[in-house]
Structure formats: structure tokens, C-alpha cells
Amino acid sequence: MNNRIRYLVLFFIILFGTDSQAGMNLGLSTSAGLPQGYLNWSLNETVYARFSSKLPFDWELASTGCTSFKNHEMGGAVGFISASFYMLGRYDVSIAEYGFKPFISAGLGEHNIYSLNIGENPVISGISKLGNPWRFTLKSHLFAGCDYKFDSGYFITLHGRATYPSDIMFDSVYLGFGKVIR
DSSP: OOOHHHHHHHHHHHHHHHHHHEEEEEEEEEEEEEEESSSEEEEEEEEEEOOBSSSEEEEEEEEEEEEEEOOOOOOOOOEEEEEEEEEEEEEEEETTTTTTEEEEEEEEEEEEEEEEESSSSOOOTTTTOOOOOOOEEEEEEEEEEEEEETTTSSSEEEEEEEEOOOOEEEEEEEEEEEOOOO
């Protein structure tokens, strides 16, 4: 099935499966991560919209900007900058008296990735390639983690991500903070 058709189908599922009475939450978060494999650190900025659903889970649309690098022993660095868009189903359980909210979410992520080298042009398989540095990919993702929400609307989040197809199935762990805007 064509990727555009998949997105349209998911859009209509979200649109008609949304509980308009319950509303929508908007938020943003900043996180630092430890990706597995080629890179050794990552910084993310995420903006999300969560829609209440008539289903046992809520819908989440998210846009993430990410910068990831690996410092090379011989000098220089290699990495990438990406913009990602996610369409996820999110199930969470609120443990209100303690402020914890464990969650699991799954869905599709579309990634626009720009690979780059800084300094000595280190060659690290999978990241540094000759030719066009831009890549566009569509992958499925599974996130699992926990949010701790404060009364002020701020929260701390810890989550891991699994990606398919990927050389590394469990590819990253992130710790961050954020604010529920609405």
C-alpha cells in the first residue's frame, strides 16, 4: 500500500475515532537520549497533540526534531539531524495519587534525516555515506515509559523506543522534561 494512502487511512481513523467531548492535550518536551549502535548521544525537542478516543487508547500526533552525534577518537564527529512525524496509539494508566503515568504507544514514524560529518570525516558504517546526505524513511515504532506529572503542568518523562525495520530493534532511551500547554 502506498505511504500516502496509509497516512490518509490513519488520519480518518483518528478523526472519526476521536471523542470530541473529551478534547485534546497539547504539550512539548525536551529530552536527552542514549541511542544504541552508531551514535553516542542525542537531543530531542517534541511537540505533540493527544486526542481522547472512544477506543481503549488515545491518539497522539507528534513532531520531533533530533540531533544525534558520535565523537570520533581520531577527531571530528559524525551524526545526523532529523525531523520526524509520528502517528501513534497511546495507552496509559494514571496513578493520580503518586503523579506517575506509565504508558505504551505504537504506530508509524516518518523520518527526514540529514547525515553529516564534522572535522576529519570519520567513516562509520551506516551513517557516513557518499552521495545524497538526505534520507526519508517510514518505520513502525513502539514506545514504553513513564511520565511523572507535577500539579503545575510540568512533567518528567523516561521512555524507550523500539523500531522496525531496523538493524537495532531497541534503539534508544530518553530522559526529559516538558510542559502540558493545554
